Amino acid sequence: MSSPEFRVGQLIPLRFKEREVTAIVIDPNGLGAGKPTIGLGFRGMDRHIGVPQQTLSDRVTEIEGIKYLEVPSKSRFRVTEIPGEDGNLYLTIEAADWVALASDWAKEPGKLRKPARDGLIDFLAWFAAEGIYAQAYTFLKRTYTRQDDEALRQWLMSRELGKSHRKDWSWEVKEKDPKSRYGYWTNYVYQGLFEMNATEMKEAWERPVSGSAKIARNYIPQAIGVEAVAYCEKMVAQVDFDDLYAAHEEAIRLTRIKYARYFPASR
Secondary structure (H helix, E strand, O other): OOOOOOOOOOEEEEEEOOEEEEEEEEEOOEOEOOOOEEEEEHHHHHHHHOOOHHHHHHOEEEEOOEEEEEOOOOOEEEEEEEEOOOOOEEEEEEHHHHHHHHHHHHHOOOOOOHHHHHHHHHHHHHOOHHHHHHHHHHHHHOOOOHHHHHHHHHHHHHHHHHHHHHHHHHHHHHHHOOOOOHHHHHHHHHHHHHOOOHHHHHHHHHOOOOOOHHHHHHOOOHHHHHHHHHHHHHHHHHHOOOOHHHHHHHHHHHHHHHOHHHOOOOO
């Protein structure tokens, strides 16, 4: 499943806009075959955003087995714990998520002191997710191709579009399920698409190298998976059935047709 060229935990020393940063490979095929997703660890990023590493660590919480960093606005950002090739354990956040985190935290700083607030603003002026990925891919592959750029931009766009589609989906659940079982319907989507619930699939993305036959059979790059989930939730809102079960079944069917080459055919 993994590209022999890239490895989970592989460290990528980069010099970006006169600053040095160490990135780490999260998933060797996260954006598609041979296109890794990369994270930036608390260690090192603390000085770039002006927020102490201990403050970042203290804000990490675990929900259904998945770690998140929660900022004062209550927004949460996925944290992946990865053993680096240097023997150190890294708490990392995907590179593009650092922009959203810094922006959110700067708008609602809570008890952050002024130097840290200023650090977040300075970081936003310096950092660009596309640039970090371009530097990382150039380091790893000795090139950054147009295909790499298009895959990255499509992934970033799908993440943003997914937020608005999820609002429409959430409204459907709120209006048509008397118990508003968001977790139940989220798992319904994941089970229908990946034959695993949301926690299992997210764990597969967090630990892409696994001997599990089930994970191997159902593995799909995170970039494609996130896009497919967003598409499925959009379809639930668009079909607008009164019966939520029927709406989700139809949305899952349509999504599996659109992304047929990625999904197992057993369902």
